[in-house]
Amino acid sequence: MSRVVWLVLAAGSVAAARPGDECCGGAHRWQPAPREIGSFDPATGRDLRTYPPSPYVDFQHMTLRIDIPDMNTPRLKAVQNLRFVPVGRAMSTLVLDAKLLEIVKVESPGRSVTFSHDGRTLAVNFEPVLPPGEAAEVETTYTVDDPPRGLTWTPESPAWPGRPAQLHTQGQAEDNSYWFPCHDSPNDRLTTELVVTVPSGYLVSSNGRLVAPSRFAEMGRTTFHWLQDKPHVPYLVSLIVGKFDIQNVARAGRDRIPMPVYVPPGRGGDIKVTYGNTPRIVDVFERRTGQAYPWDQYAQLVVWNFSAGGMENTSATTMYDTAIFSAETIKDGDLDGLISHELAHQWFGDLITCRSWEHIWLNEGFATYFTNLWWEERDGRDGYMAGVLGNFDSVIGRDKADAPYQPAMVSKDYRDPWETFRKAANPYPKGASILHMLRVKLGDEVFFRGLAAYVQKFKFREVETNDLRRTLEDVSGETLEQFFEQWCYRPGVPEVHLTATWNPETSELAFAAEQKQTVNGHNPAFVFDLPIWVDAESGSRPLGVVRLDARENQAVFKLPAEPAMIVIDPELSVLADVRFEQPVRRWLAQLERGPTLPARVRAARELAADGSAIGASILLRVAADEREPVVLRRTCIGSLAAKGNAAALATLSRKAIKSHDVREALISEGVKVLAGAFTPDHARVRDVIIAAATKDESERVRAAAVRAIGEAGWRDRLAILIAAAGSESQHDRVRQAALEALAALNVPEGLSVALTCAQAGNLNRTRPVAINAAATLAHHNPDVAVPALIKLLEDRERRAWEAAGRALLSIGDRRALPALNELRTGKRDPVDAAMIGGWIAEIEAKTKP
Structure with missing residues (x-):
């Protein structure tokens, strides 16, 4: 989740990113300053890389009995029974993570034990020692007193009249050991069982299934017994206690499992509006993976004070505070991006889990990519390609590092697990981009057959990157070692400068390509084929590839005539920053009739530097066309703004623009043209922004306009900002925009x-x-x-x-x-x-x- 920070939610309709944080887990986790050189300490010679801890035992099952006497007192009592089998050799001491727990006693049936606890780890000493291969059990009695992480308690408060008390847990990356002792690492799994007693009137959710109806333990107290009988890793164990409206969004008579959604009291009527596509997304992911949804239910729970966007706890995803939309507010962008991301984790992250945090892309990259697959189902090929393009843009904009000074996406160079989520070679978009490249390279049939084989081979297991590579090699017959080496195990992406020259005498089109990123012993030239398409009477067609394997490469193609359009890699088969020089007339042709959405977006971006009237006219026409993809229309508006073309933006503002996304782009880009000379067109754009801040039906557009007032420095509109700071909106987006604008003002x-x-x-x-x-x-x-x-x-x-x-x-x-x-x-x-x-x-x- 995620906790890098971010999750690309681009779709054919350009879904709005949710507020706040990345998708999964640990937002606001402080980390020490990064090392300058990374994995080696030159002063001591020490290897600073992080390796996963050895479990030494096979953990099999945990039963956790929890007693919460008062939901407004952040303290609970617990008894844990943990069954395990020593592996390899006899064991005298079992060491568990147990952060800030108050250990009362530890016992083991049939054995004498002693224990020590230093506030971080619990060491249990056995007499006699435990022989390998023989099951053993420890019972630990302890209390949890308002921990700083792992378990968030939200008591009732006069600041929130009528809001019931609530608690939720958040285990990723290694924080569940703040509320139960465990091997808090993803390299072992076990089944779990929670028996939780709470004040009556409160509901308890956990992983798996409720094995029996809730029962009264005593007057005013209720016990809930949850069983997760398929193994999962410790960070995915979930406990939520609160008061909720609940609705099952599963399709009656069609879906195998219940799909309950828990939301704050009074919001039950909005569940279907927000989460109604969940069953369809399950269908798509089952089909794409060849694996039926693997757990007993799929719950989604909206909780107070959640630290991230969503967290894929096994069978029970936690969602952030305002992840519930009304029929009106959902017009500003739905939650399908986050819903599909967290749901994909039930396969990639839960059923199959990265063995160590260096391989987190096998969780987050897959979940990000599967959101793109949902866009493909819901919005067609353009929706899919918009998502892929968003991922590419995110990586190309940040992943500019060189080895050995910066860590690759897959690297042991980290001190805190969250570093692996937030690096420049970000596992969310870069992992998703790698999967798209593999799909293009292998073809749909082989790629998806390979994914199905990977899921079948490794379900209920922990994986590393090479497990995926070897599976795809087995299915495809291709050697993929170099592919994985350069895209996964080294930082950076290629920066390619490309030129095309037409020779009318020989009817040859010659390409010259140069890799401009650092090329040295640590960073050899990338090796890949760059596809070239040209126009033809029947439309755009592939011409061939420019093979790049050195600093400089060339390719020459015979053609019957000079092409009117040359398109570089229109299907985004290579994660590269390609700078291509060609005449404006070709970019104009590509914008109008390019073979793919990314090809047309690329042309629209390039035309930002063109000062011609015809270029502005075509950009304006596409921006105004309601039939065009929203991401393309927004790009055209951005290019017009980059030109400083207030006249075109003023003309666009006079049209009836239905799309909230496009109106938002008009506002956020329009403010950029208002510096300098001030003509009637500038005045028109200004007036549109001011009017939108109070009158637009879209909260997103109003927020953009409020933010623009601050950016423009219009102090005479202070009253608008103060009023906006007092207004209510989905995600509080208008109030937040007002606060940012007041700071800018x-x-x-x-x-x-x-x-x-x-x-x-x-x-x-x-x-x-x-x-x-x-x-x-x-x-x-x-x-x-x-x-x-x-x-x-x-x-x-x-x-x-x-x-x-x-x-x-x-x-x-x-x-x-x-x-x-x-x-x-x-x-x-x-x-x-x-x-x-x-x-x-x-x-x-x-x-x-």
Whole structure:
């Protein structure tokens, strides 16, 4: 989830990315500063790479009995029975991760045990020793007291009148050991069973199936017994307790499994609107993998204060606070991107799990790619290619590193697991891009047969990248080692400068290609075929390929006449940054009749540098055409804005644009043309933006317009921003835009608005936006801003107190130091203490006399 940060949700309709964080798991996880050289410490000679820990045993089953007396007191009691079999040799000590647990006692049937617990790990010593191959069990009694990670408790609060108390867990990457002892690594799996007693009126959700109806343990108490009888890895164990509206979105008489959706009380009527496509997505993924959905149910649960977008806990995905839309707000973009991503993880991440975090792309890249497959089903080929193009753009824009100084997508060079989710060679879009390239390289029939073979061979197992490679090699008969080596195990992508020259005397089209990225012993030239298409009487057709395997390569093709259009890699078969020089007339032809959506988008981008009237005219025509794909229309608007063509944007604004996405692009791009000279066309664009901020039916468009007012610096429109900061919208997007705009406007009036929105009772994802704005505006009245931010260090919500700490760091006021020192002293988690210690050191350095 994800927790890099991000998830490309591009579709044929350009679905809106959800607010906040990446899809899976650990948003806001502080990490130490990255190493400069990476995997080697030159001072000591130490290898700094991270390897997965040895489990030493085969964990088989966990039964966890949990008692929660009061949902408003963040403390629970638990008894864990953990069954395992030593592997390889006799065992005298079992070591488990057990972070900040209060261990009461540890026992083992038929054996004498002692234990020690250092706050991070639990060591259980056996007498006599455990022989290999013989099952053993430990029973651990312990309490959990409001842990900083892994289990988030949201008690009732006067700031949220009527909102019931709730708790949810979040195990990825290695945080479930904050609420139960385990081998907190993805390289072993076990079955799990949770028996949870809570105050009556609350519901309990966990993995698997509810084995019996809930029962009354005593007056006012209810017990729920959940069984996950198919093995999964520890970070996927889930516990959620709360009060919900629930609806099963499975199709009666057709779907094998229940598909319940849990949402906040009062929102049950919106479940079908938001999650109604879930059964269809299951159908697509079963067909593409050759594997029926593997678990007993598929639940989706919307919870308070979730740290990410979604988390694919086995059979029970957790969703963020506002992941429920009304029939009106869903017009601004649906949730299918996130729903399909998390659902794909039930196969890739849960049924098959990366053995160590370096191979996380086998979870996240697959889930991202399977969202593209859902777009293909729902929106056709253009929907699929829009998603692929979005993935390519994300990678090409960031993955510019050279070995050995930056880690590859698959690399042991990390200290914290979350580094593997967030690197420049990002496993979400790069992994998805690699799968698309494999699909093009192998062909649909072989590729999907290979995926089905991979799933069948490795289901209920942990995998590494080579497991996928070898399976695809077995199915295809192709050697793929070089492919995987250059796309998975090295950083960066090729940067290719390409020219085409037509020789009328010989009727030859000559291509010259040069790889411009670093090429040296650590970074040899990439090896790939770059497809070339040209126009023909019957339409565009493949001409051939330019083979690249060195710094410079050439290719020559015979043609009967000079082509009017030359298209480079229209199906995105190579993840490369290709710079192609050709006359404007060819780009115009490619925009109008290119063979694929990416080819046309590429032409629209290139025409941003063209100053001709005909180019602007064609861009405007495509942008205004409701029949054209939204992603192409948005690109055309961006190119017109890049030209500074206020006249074209003013003309477009006079048309009845139905698409919210296109109107949003008109606003967000239109503000960019307003610097400098001011003509009636500029005035028209300005007036459209101002009107949209209050009158557009789309919340997304209103948010874009509000943000544009701040970007443009229109202080005379301050009242619009203040009103927007008090408005309600899906994901709080309009209020968040207003706060960002007030910070950009940099006026004193914005500070009180920001501090008000930073207080408890506002959406947990809005509060950091407000706190960041307050930090920017603090110079207007530091005597008000700094104490208010110091007070927020006491807040229960992690997003709020972390944002307050970072804000105080940016302000650099020594008055914050006593409170930060007190905060650091009170943190039981060394990760939090180290983060706060870093803030203190930086403030002291900034303010040294």
